[in-house]
Amino acid sequence: DAKTTQPNSMESNEEEPVHLPCNHSTISGTDYIHWYRQLPSQGPEYVIHGLTSNVNNRMASLAIAEDRKSSTLILHRATLRDAAVYYCIRRTGTASKLTFGTGTRLQVTL
Amino acid sequence: ETGVTQSPTHLIKTRGQQVTLRCSSQSGHNTVSWYQQALGQGPQFIFQYYREEENGRGNFPPRFSGLQFPNYSSELNVNALELDDSALYLCASSLGGSPLGTYNEQFFGPGTRLTVL
Numbered sequence: 001d002a003k004t005t006q007p008n009s010m011e012s013n014e015e016e017p018v019h020l021p022c023n024h025s026t027i028s029g030t031d032y033i034h035w036y037r038q039l040p041s042q043g044p045e046y047v048i049h050g051l052t053s054n055v056n057n058r059m060a061s062l063a064i065a066e067d068r069k070s071s072t073l074i075l076h077r078a079t080l081r082d083a084a085v086y087y088c089i090r091r092t093g094t095a096s097k098l099t100f101g102t103g104t105r106l107q108v109t110l
Numbered sequence: 111e112t113g114v115t116q117s118p119t120h121l122i123k124t125r126g127q128q129v130t131l132r133c134s135s136q137s138g139h140n141t142v143s144w145y146q147q148a149l150g151q152g153p154q155f156i157f158q159y160y161r162e163e164e165n166g167r168g169n170f171p172p173r174f175s176g177l178q179f180p181n182y183s184s185e186l187n188v189n190a191l192e193l194d195d196s197a198l199y200l201c202a203s204s205l206g207g208s209p210l211g212t213y214n215e216q217f218f219g220p221g222t223r224l225t226v227l
Contacts, residue, residue, distance in 0.1 A: 032213065043114075043200050043218025044153065087152055091213075096206065097143065097166055098216065100152030 004088045009105040012078045020073040020104055022088030027068050032091045034098065035062065035073045037084040044087065044100075047073065083108045112137055114203050114219035122225045123191050131186045131222045133201030141165070141206035142184040143216060144176060147198040159184055160206045188224075196226045 005023040012018040024033065034049040048055055048062045050071075055062040061074040075082055085103040115134045123129050135142055141160045145153035155168035159178035173189040182203070188195055202216035 034213075041220070043202070043221055045218065046215035049213060049215075085152075096141070096204065096216075097155040097158060097168070098145075098153075099155065100145075102150075102152050 004090055004101050006086075006088050006101060006104045008102070009107065011107045011109065012075075014079060014108055014110050015077050018075040018078045018082070018106065018108075020075075020086050020088075020106065021070065022072070023070050024088070024090055025069045027090060028092075030092060033062065033064060033071050034089040034091055035060070035086060036089065036098070036100075037082075037086045038103070039081075039084045047086070049091075078106075078108045080108050080110070082106065114201060114217050116199075116201050116219040116222050118222060119220070120223045120225075122227060124227050125191055125193060127191050127226075128187065128189045129191060129224060131188075131199050131201075131224070133184045133186070133203075133219060135182045135184070135203035136217050139203035139205050139217070140182050141204045142178055142182065143202045143204070144184070144186045145200040145202065146170070146195075147200055147221070149197070153200055156186070165206070191226045193226050196224060198223050 032051050035047040036044040038044040048060050050062045064071045085105050087100050087103040089098050117132045143158040144156040147153040156170050157167040158165045162178045175187045178184045198221040200221045202218045204216045205214040
């Protein structure tokens, strides 16, 4: 199974940037990196995904290392609503299923 | 645009019983995936349906089965329930059949919490 490694938990203050790391040292050239998050009592929701280049959208930025063995999800200004479990997922280019790990639980405090 | 809905919200069954969970896809989506999420774990892929055909299956026994209907809604059936089947069952819909390299995000429902006693 596709393997990623994330810290179990992280804390951030509101209004500050958050950098969520993910290690995927065995990634292959056709694997995409996806991030989903799961707010309390909800199903996961898509955040962002990328292959080689850094990506930005309205929710976050994804910075992918040049060797693609790691990536970082960046929330530019954390809010209380961003408190969730964040999942970093490798997806083979031809597959549509998502293989979740245990994720990083992000706590945001005032 | 209506999101993904699941029913029921909660369900309690006893060991050995059978259960059917239901999912209505987001409008315009033709692909449904089912996931099982045990407490404190990430979701685990059960199977996926694309245009009424099974299109991939995870490491789950045959007593987990599914259906997708012409309107793309879906059912997950679990026979001979075991205690370890207690979990949150998530349904996700997406638009499949896109050109290779195109990713269409999966939209998840809120899940059905199944408790097996």
